[in-house]
Amino acid sequence: MNAIAAAGYLESLLAGQPHLPAASPALGWINELRAEAVDRVGELTVPSLRDEDWRFTDISQLTRLSFQRAQALTPLLPADIERFHIAEASNRLVFVDGLYAPRLSSIAADSGVVVTHLTEGGAEHAALIEAHLGRHANFGNNVFAALNTAFLQDAALILVPRNTTVSGPLHVLFIATQAGVASYPRCLLVAETGSAVTLIEDYVALQEAAYFTDAVTEISVADDAQVSHVRVQREGTQGFHIANCAVSLARASRYHSVSVALGARLSRYNLNVLQTGEGAECSVDGLALIASRQLADTHTYIDHARPFGISRQLHKCIVGGAAHAVFNGKIMVRPGAQRTDSAQSSRNLLLSDKAYIDTQPQLEIFADDVKCTHGATVGQLDNEEVFYLTSRGLSDDVARKLLTYAFGAEIIERIPVASLRQQLAQTVLAQTSGQP
């Protein structure tokens, strides 16, 4: 990538930024945060293959295109998005091309949880927002997080009060509808002490043209609180999706994440989980199912900063066509984080000769009394299994589909929302059948 082109690229993305409406007076600090982020974008460069963190993921096809913030809300009818509804969801926040769509959203009157977005309900919860928004996802060294923060406007806010268990998952749905648009989805979830909630973060498209999603999610899980985080990236085939998620886990909190990447021409997901309190527990599972010329990159970083932390990770990639999957999973055990118990596994299935995968599990341990395991495998479908199924009359194609599906199902089954599990099971079955 040449530096001039890259600089021009960032400049053109920032072109619409000065036209953002100012934040409400109660949240005046957001204007400063944005300005700070704009400055930071000016100082940073677009990552290239020379950056250690991006050495397998070439984003030049993204930086060759130019995208602008959406000017207006695409008028959608509830029926247009019905197929994305999740039956169990108690609340649904919908953003269209990054802009909040009140008429498509449905917010339960009293589910004991605050579900709102920055421009509407921000003022009421100013103190809590200020304590968290922009505090977890650091943009100092991350140009995409900085860009997202520069455009911070309609953020989804979910604030779960102390000891509140939210019944039914909260669905935050981001829909891409306009070609050439850059959207900056933002999500903040604060689970206060002893609370419990399930968040579904869902990216879908109603278009086949090129667009760019640059998302940031921040999740704060207080002492003894529990968050289940399901993330579904089912962007359009020409979409670009770059997302950063930062999770902070306080004492004895629990965080369970399942992320599924199916869509986009190029996607990158950075998930950083920081255990800031003792005895925090997390599971971080993922599935990338891609084909044709897709690229899906998942970088996770689990930071055991305090003793007695537990982490479990199973990441799977199913790669067909000439697609390329990247997985980098780093487990950090800091000095003093004794009795950390961590297990990480990367399992990968290659469905064609041209498909490829770069997988890098990484352990960095600076404490001596810990239990850490990790491993990675890359393989093809088992011929004995294919034969067993065909010997019962299943066609070779169906047998392979079924086995491929079974490989991915292990992750899908960990999603704690039945209807979403079924939806994804169908998608995965359909998608595995389309493998060349």
Next chain:
Amino acid sequence: MIYQDSRTLLEVRGLRATVSGIEILKGLDFTVNSGEVHAIMGPNGSGKSTFAKVLAGHPAYTVTGGTVSFMGRNLFDLAPEERARAGVFLAFQYPIEIPGVANSQFLRLAYNTLQAQRGKDELDPLEFDDFVREKMKLLEMNPDFLDRSVNEGFSGGEKKRNEILQMAILEPRLAILDETDSGLDIDALRIVSQGVNQLANPESATVLVTHYQRLLNYIVPDFVHVMEAGRIIKTGGKELALELETRGYDWVGAEHLEQEAAGRVAA
């Protein structure tokens, strides 16, 4: 049972096959007519499972000579799934485990594929559930096995029963049961044998590969064959199995050598 108006289901002539470049089947002849029950016995390593897997179309084996026709068609023209759909069924000696594929889903897919092939109606999950539970009763199998992954964590005997369950569902023309009796406890052997007998009909045939006469008390064979070094070297009635039980295999080999020598002199 031997019937007057039976038809030839399977005709194997001079079959040769290799695995990893090693010849295992060395000119095998074998004929099965509808309604019949055949037992194939023979020492370990003589090629019984190889023969069964070659018939089912296992890709690891290469056929290097001979012919096999199944109901008048060249079996080697058919892919494994086409053989299954034409009515060939192999109950494996060592059924493999398939994690992540639910037994119920697998059985229903297999059943519906064959139903479609036969021009009959497919069953939806609920209808199939009723159907398969009936079949499981026949084999005294716990319905919980439906919810588990195919063979995953099944005991040796449970895997064998699951094989026969598949046979009961698919109703093949030619069922080859490769040592289905090994690993079954005494009651299971009786139950499974009864199941196999109930499925028998004048249109279909059964080939039992076994080491033990005991199975043949339950499923009475019309013919007993001895396989050695990749060939059928002796064929007899059910009493041959009893004789093998008491005398072992050595004498059959010796007799075969004598006959071959005599044959060469005569020729």
